[in-house]
Amino acid sequence: MSAYLSIRNLTVRLKNGPVILRSVSLEVAAGQVHGLVGESGAGKSMIGKTLLGTLPRAMEITAGEIWLDGTELLSQSPADRRRRIGATAALIPQDPLTALNPSKRIGPQITRRLVDILGWTAADADARARELLDEVQIPQISRVMRSYPHELSGGMRQRILIASAFAAEPKLIIADEPTTALDVTVQKQILRLIRNMQHRHGTALLFVTHDLGVVSKICDTLSVLYAGKVVEEARMQRFFMRPIHPYSQALLAATPSYLDPEGSLMPVPANVIDAVEEEVRFHDIRAGTR
Amino acid sequence: MTALRNILIRLSTTAVTLFGVAVIVFVVIRVVPGNPIAMMLPPGATDDDIARLEALYGFDKSIFQQFLIWGAGVLQGDFGTSISLRQPVADLVLGRLPATLELSIVALVMAMLLGGALALMGTLYRDTTTEAAVDVTAGMALSIPDFLWGLVLILLFGVLWPIFSISGRVSPSLDFDFATNFYLFEALLRLRFDVVGHLLSHSFMPALALAIPLAAIIAQLLKQSLKETMHLDYVTLARTKGYSEQHVITREALPNAVLPTLTLIGVQFTFLIGGTVIIERLFSYEGLGNMAIDAVINRDLPLIQGIVILFALLFTVINLLVDMLYVVLNPRLRHA
Amino acid sequence: MRDARAEVKRPIGLRLWLSGGWIALLALAAIFAPLIAPHDPLAQDLFLGRMPPFWMDGAEPGYWLGTDSLGRDVLSRIIHGAQIAMIVALVAGTITCVIGASLGLMAGYYRGWADRVISRLVDIWMAFPPVLFAILLIAVLGPGLMSIIIAIIVIDWTRFARVIRAEALTQGAMDYVASAQVAGRTRFSTMLAEILPNVLPTVVALLTLEMGIAVIVEAILSFVNLSISTDSPTWGGMIAEGRTSVHQAWWVLVFPLVALFLTVLSFSQLGEGLKDRFDPVLR
Numbered sequence: 087m088s089a090y091l092s093i094r095n096l097t098v099r100l101k102n103g104p105v106i107l108r109s110v111s112l113e114v115a116a117g118q119v120h121g122l123v124g125e126s127g128a129g130k131s132m133i134g135k136t137l138l139g140t141l142p143r144a145m146e147i148t149a150g151e152i153w154l155d156g157t158e159l160l161s162q163s164p165a166d167r168r169r170r171i172g173a174t175a176a177l178i179p180q181d182p183l184t185a186l187n188p189s190k191r192i193g194p195q196i197t198r199r200l201v202d203i204l205g206w207t208a209a210d211a212d213a214r215a216r217e218l219l220d221e222v223q224i225p226q227i228s229r230v231m232r233s234y235p236h237e238l239s240g241g242m243r244q245r246i247l248i249a250s251a252f253a254a255e256p257k258l259i260i261a262d263e264p265t266t267a268l269d270v271t272v273q274k275q276i277l278r279l280i281r282n283m284q285h286r287h288g289t290a291l292l293f294v295t296h297d298l299g300v301v302s303k304i305c306d307t308l309s310v311l312y313a314g315k316v317v318e319e320a321r322m323q324r325f326f327m328r329p330i331h332p333y334s335q336a337l338l339a340a341t342p343s344y345l346d347p348e349g350s351l352m353p354v355p356a357n358v359i360d361a362v363e364e365e366v367r368f369h370d371i372r373a374g375t376r
Numbered sequence: 377m378t379a380l381r382n383i384l385i386r387l388s389t390t391a392v393t394l395f396g397v398a399v400i401v402f403v404v405i406r407v408v409p410g411n412p413i414a415m416m417l418p419p420g421a422t423d424d425d426i427a428r429l430e431a432l433y434g435f436d437k438s439i440f441q442q443f444l445i446w447g448a449g450v451l452q453g454d455f456g457t458s459i460s461l462r463q464p465v466a467d468l469v470l471g472r473l474p475a476t477l478e479l480s481i482v483a484l485v486m487a488m489l490l491g492g493a494l495a496l497m498g499t500l501y502r503d504t505t506t507e508a509a510v511d512v513t514a515g516m517a518l519s520i521p522d523f524l525w526g527l528v529l530i531l532l533f534g535v536l537w538p539i540f541s542i543s544g545r546v547s548p549s550l551d552f553d554f555a556t557n558f559y560l561f562e563a564l565l566r567l568r569f570d571v572v573g574h575l576l577s578h579s580f581m582p583a584l585a586l587a588i589p590l591a592a593i594i595a596q597l598l599k600q601s602l603k604e605t606m607h608l609d610y611v612t613l614a615r616t617k618g619y620s621e622q623h624v625i626t627r628e629a630l631p632n633a634v635l636p637t638l639t640l641i642g643v644q645f646t647f648l649i650g651g652t653v654i655i656e657r658l659f660s661y662e663g664l665g666n667m668a669i670d671a672v673i674n675r676d677l678p679l680i681q682g683i684v685i686l687f688a689l690l691f692t693v694i695n696l697l698v699d700m701l702y703v704v705l706n707p708r709l710r711h712a
Numbered sequence: 713m714r715d716a717r718a719e720v721k722r723p724i725g726l727r728l729w730l731s732g733g734w735i736a737l738l739a740l741a742a743i744f745a746p747l748i749a750p751h752d753p754l755a756q757d758l759f760l761g762r763m764p765p766f767w768m769d770g771a772e773p774g775y776w777l778g779t780d781s782l783g784r785d786v787l788s789r790i791i792h793g794a795q796i797a798m799i800v801a802l803v804a805g806t807i808t809c810v811i812g813a814s815l816g817l818m819a820g821y822y823r824g825w826a827d828r829v830i831s832r833l834v835d836i837w838m839a840f841p842p843v844l845f846a847i848l849l850i851a852v853l854g855p856g857l858m859s860i861i862i863a864i865i866v867i868d869w870t871r872f873a874r875v876i877r878a879e880a881l882t883q884g885a886m887d888y889v890a891s892a893q894v895a896g897r898t899r900f901s902t903m904l905a906e907i908l909p910n911v912l913p914t915v916v917a918l919l920t921l922e923m924g925i926a927v928i929v930e931a932i933l934s935f936v937n938l939s940i941s942t943d944s945p946t947w948g949g950m951i952a953e954g955r956t957s958v959h960q961a962w963w964v965l966v967f968p969l970v971a972l973f974l975t976v977l978s979f980s981q982l983g984e985g986l987k988d989r990f991d992p993v994l995r
Binding site: 138140143168169173175179180184186188203 | 502503608609610612613614615616617618619620628631632706
Binding site: 389392393394397400401404405407515516518519520521523524527530535646649650652653654658665668669672673680684687688691692 | 832833835836838839840841842843844847848849851852924925928931932935936938951955958959962965966969972973976977980981984
């Protein structure tokens with residue numbers, strides 16, 4: 087199975103500041119769902135940002151390679167990279183409330199890009215948008231396409247963003263905590279929807295989240311990120327049966343619904359965190375990234 | 377329904393404001409020492425002559441009666457007769473209004489272009505020395521009022537490098553018959569671009585003087601709200617879709633960032649029109665403000681009243697229009 | 713908390729030094745005008761009309777910045793003009809500030825009918841073109857220094873009232889004000905002890921800004937010939953005269969214009985700088 091997306095030894099740091107990502111490597115196979123798990127501040131959304139070229143200006147990439155479908159991206163000019171990513175990848179953003187432009191109607195927000203960037207005809211783009219909105223189970227499609235974002239619920243907007251992400255049949259979708267901002271009941275529907283869409287379209291999916299529960303429902307493989315470093319990479323079943331890294335074990339123990347469905351919530355013990363930090367530093371010194 | 381109610385409330389407060397302006401100007405100018413009638417007549421006029429003229433203009437009645445008579449006239453569109461120019465005030469004032477409106481609109485367009493360009497430049501090159509330069513320029517431009525910019529421009533483009541006309545609205549040599557007093561708009565509609573060029577070479581400096589402080593305000597505000605908008609998710613999403621940075625700023629961020637700036641432009645535009653009074657004087661531009669200063673110097677009470685009321689009406693109408701424009705442009709308010 | 717942070721010394725920026733320096737220089741020139749000025753600002757000498765400044769050909773020794781069409785020394789007139797500019801800036805600026813800020817504070821803090829009356833007045837004032845209003849007032853009051861000061865106060869109190877009212881409204885809604893009142897302070901003493909210190913940085917910034925505006929208003933009134941008597945030296949009067957002869961003697965316009973420009977710029981930069989320095993919330 088060849089990797090569709092392959093990140094190798096990616097190191098990102100604040101300009102003249104601390105290192106944010108330490109020699110991160112991960113792979114997403116074509117048509118597979120890869121989970122990227124970590125606490126907030128672990129640097130997981132920075133990986134998505136590096137990939138999509140939306141890294142804040144205060145940060146710089148100091149080392150690493152990103153291979154997308156056999157092409158290395160970081161050696162290309164930013165404009166080329168942007169065009170290439172725009173054509174092959176798409177993002178499902180975290181907060182559906184702020185991810186749609188408030189001054190534009192829904193229809194054009196899905197179709198404009200197909201016309202502008204990918205050169206579709208307006209009629210094709212419109213038909214495609216309707217098809218996808220139907221696929222994500224939006225009722226009254228014509229009315230919705232004429233609406234402004236503030237007229238729709240959060241769940242509706244997230245469905246629209248999902249439809250929009252799949253519109254150009256991208257080979258890779260990055261979902262950045264796509265359910266975090268939603269109600270618990272809506273979360274499940276959206277998760278199922280993303281999984282179904284991914285299956286049907288055969289898209290590779292990089293699913294960024296802090297929630298192991300969500301990962302268990304949707305992913306095939308996962309990477310655990312801690313303090314800017316990948317501490318464990320595993321297939322789903324193996325990970326849940328036999329996590330290797332102490333941080334993974336602690337994280338799993340702190341997730342309510344898995345090991346002990348009725349049991350109490352266990353916080354990650356402080357000594358484990360200390361131990362992991364020690365180990366991460368040790369690795370860094372050896373790898374010479376600090 | 378609530379929209380209609382809001383408009384009615386706005387209209388009633390507008391009426392109160394206009395009434396207040398009328399009362400103040402009416403009372404203030406009647407405290408002026410010196411009899412305007414006596415000044416009109418040649419020396420040696422008898423008291424009888426003065427009394428007759430006073431009766432003609434109604435100055436023999438009490439202030440309260442005068443106000444009632446004047447107010448009743450105004451409601452019928454009769455603003456009285458100018459003492460110094462001996463023509464109906466309404467005709468005089470409406471004859472000059474187009475000149476001032478054209479100057480203000482040219483200035484507004486200049487301010488929006490200049491300020492918008494500065495804001496976009498500062499946003500595109502944010503966190504660089506270019507942005508710092510934009511900030512300093514805007515800060516300086518804002519500190520200096522239009523009157524001083526006018527004088528600086530006269531020195532620059534009237535004396536040092538004399539490429540623009542320094543006085544008047546048209547040159548006497550211009551051979552063109554205008555059917556209206558909206559010279560610029562008329563020339564544009566009749567596609568006489570040579571005349572448009574001539575008119576613009578006359579209004580360029582006064583308009584620029586008026587535009588500079590407003591351009592600075594627009595640059596500061598628009599840049600700030602653009603920078604805030606640039607952090608929002610939908611802008612990031614647009615970037616990942618493969619759009620260029622210029623496209624992201626102008627198409628995604630700008631339409632949303634422009635709204636707060638727009639409401640402010642309403643108030644600032646009335647300030648700009650207020651500035652035309654002295655700028656028209658400075659550039660000998662035959663507009664309403666220039667006429668107003670002459671009216672004050674000549675103690676022409678009916679003309680002063682007419683001009684001040686017209687300015688007040690203009691200001692309140694502009695504020696009303698901007699509020700309505702805001703509702704039209706903001707989809708969130710439109711359906712609320 | 714607030715006091716402690718305000719005490720923290722911040723470096724005085726370059727712009728504070730430059731703008732403060734120019735204002736100080738001007739104040740000294742105003743106070744010692746008769747001693748510094750090389751000539752009598754009113755002395756005419758028709759044989760010395762329109763002499764250029766010292767570095768140009770044909771300059772008259774001793775008349776550093778040249779002479780106007782009546783042969784009066786430009787430098788001496790600028791120095792004496794600084795007197796009137798400074799008096800107007802200080803007196804008109806301060807009184808306008810006290811009246812406008814008090815009204816704004818009352819409107820924003822007490823709200824109710826006080827706010828309704830004051831806000832309505834501000835609305836009416838905003839419907840007047842300020843320059844026309846000033847000219848009208850001078851026509852009523854007659855020319856003179858007092859008239860100018862009164863006109864500036866009457867026109868510009870709304871600038872303070874508007875801004876301070878808005879600030880007092882937001883401050884008044886904060887919890888610390890409520891807790892001060894629960895602790896037994898009267899409304900009036902709460903206003904002075906809790907609200908006033910928090911709006912003070914804004915008041916200071918507006919005050920210096922207003923001083924610059926006062927200088928400009930005086931110049932504008934002189935320019936339309938409605939200021940003080942025609943022969944006392946004012947920058948605006950000099951500019952008006954320079955404007956008519958700008959093609960023959962540019963220096964008559966340029967030097968008073970530079971003085972006015974620097975003064976207005978300095979006042980506004982001083983205000984911004986002081987605001988940054990004293991605002992406990994900023995930096």
